[in-house]
Amino acid sequence: MVRVITDRRSRPISVTISVILTICTLGYFLPWMVASLRGKSNAWAIFWLNLLLGWTVIGWIAALVLACTAHQVAGIAPGRR
Secondary structure, three states, X not given: OEEEEEOOOOXXXXXXXXXXXXXXXXXXXXXXXXXXXXXXXXHHHHHHHHHHHHHHOHHHHHHHHHHHOOOOXXXXXXXXX
């Protein structure tokens, strides 16, 4: 059995802050919230992209696409028997 290791991380503080900011800003920080909830390793990069370029709509869409992409495979570990 093969176990796939991805770049997913658990960040409860980031998730909490992103949900609160998304509610307060009526969806502006939606890409960051999605990235945080999905455990993306680049959630803070998505935050900065969204903050600085989200107002251009193209920047907001780019941040959302990054938040929704698949996790990167970091390695493959042999499974346990």
